Amino acid sequence: MFVTKRLRSQWSSLLNLPLYVKHYNVAVVGGGSEMGQVACMLLRGEPNITKLTIHDTLPYITGTIMDISHIPSEPKIKGFTGDTNLYKAIEDADIILATGGICETPGIPNKDIFLTNTTFIKNFAKAVSGLRHIPFVGIATEPINTLVPIAAEIMRCSGDLSLNKLFGITGIDALRAQTLYATKCNLNANNCTVHVIGGHSEKTMVPLLSQAMPLVNLDQALIQELTMKIRSGDEIITDAKNGHGPALANAYGVLLFTRAILRALDGKLTPVHAYVENNDFGTSFFSGLVYVDKNGAGEMARYTNLSEFECDLLEESINSLRIAIDSSKKVVEVDH
Structure with missing residues (x-):
């Protein structure tokens, strides 16, 4: 039943400058969060991303977008604010990354954090479900074990039955x-x-x-x-x-996930650590x-x-x- 596959290092080809051929559009939803800002800064330096779109509902997101745009690099920066503009932010993306919500924070009960992040993912998944063609979707918002299945259920109810482009980012x-x-x-x-x-x-x-x-x-x-x-x-x-949680390391994980998907979009079979729909291990999702x-x-x-x-x-x-x-x-x- 089990097939053993070993790699010298699952990250070795992704830690260096990626070997992409085409250029792609990447959208970061929740780009104003601590993890989202770092992820956007890292993605800003990727030469094969043609356009980097940043969306959030936070009041300072406009300043965040301006801040990142001052870094000279290849991607064109575009920003959107507010729930009503979420669809516009993602409609032409090849990869959509969910980095919003809030991390474990002093003074905020875990229940409130969960409710906030659940609401974020619900709105995110509904917007993605409205797209004509489902792009690659990576969710880094916690708790991934629960939020990725929530997104999957919403997307499935909207007609996407395969869900093979939905990933929880666990790198x-x-x-x-x-x-x-x-x-x-x-x-x-x-x-x-x-x-x-x-x-x-x-x-x-x-x-x-x-x-x-x-x-x-x-x-x-x-x-x-x-x-x-x-x-x-x-x-x-x-x-x-x-x-305050490990936003820096998580953002780096988002970068490596994005690099892996960019390689896959170029036609290269690429390994990536992720939490996906999989029934082979006794549960419907597995990492x-x-x-x-x-x-x-x-x-x-x-x-x-x-x-x-x-x-x-x-x-x-x-x-x-x-x-x-x-x-x-x-x-x-x-x-x-």
């Missing part, structure tokens, strides 16, 4: 695992690969240290310690930043290394010889994912 999980593994093993991080499967939360991430490249034999205590650090990375950074071409997501990498520890984590992950996905369906049902 930060693999990047973090790669870096922490390299540090622990005294290796060059650029030469390491650690795949992370399952979901995109502390309880659902499963770092496959048994599949790491190059493989270093770690004792069980070190494996458990390293796994804990990888899974709780968001919390560790948020505590260190006095309640891992997925192979993407110009038509969307294809086969997801699978693995043999997982350790007993990883199998236990995976079982717990699938149970937690089922709960998150079921809750997303209930959220959408309330609107109907």
Whole structure:
């Protein structure tokens, strides 16, 4: 049943200047958020993006757009504000990125954050569903485990049954695992690969240290310690930043996701870590290394010889994912 696919490094071709052929339009919805601003700045430097469109409802978004436009680079900058202009901002995009909503913030209850981000994704998905042709869509707004299925349900209700161009952007999980593994093993991080499967939360991430490249034999205590650090990375950074989340690393993940999709649009089969609709692992959505071409997501990498520890984590992950996905369906049902 399982097909093992290994790569020297899933990011090696994406960390350097991308080899694109054509030029494309990219829209960032929620470009005024902390993560959105950094993502826009990084994307501003991509020479093969013809137009970078930035949308938000925040009052200072006009200044953000002006700020980014002062960076001399190839993409033409266009900005839109307000809910009524959301469709205009995305109607001709090849890639649409959702970076809006709010991160875990001191003084704001988690329930309020969830409601705010859910509303953002609902409006976002409804606008995308109204497009004549569905472009590639990447969602970086948290919690990805729940919000991507919400977007999928809304898009499916509007007639898009394939959803093979809808992705939750989870590259930060693999990047973090790669870096922490390299540090622990005294290796060059650029030469390491650690795949992370399952979901995109502390309880659902499963770092496959048994599949790491190059493989270093770690004792069980070190494996458990390293796994804990990888899974709780968001919390560790948020505590260190006095309640503000890892917007910088997440924005870098958005950049690498965009580079991967640009390569796919050029006709190159490209690997990308993402949370996608996939029924092969016991739940309807799953995160891992997925192979993407110009038509969307294809086969997801699978693995043999997982350790007993990883199998236990995976079982717990699938149970937690089922709960998150079921809750997303209930959220959408309330609107109907």
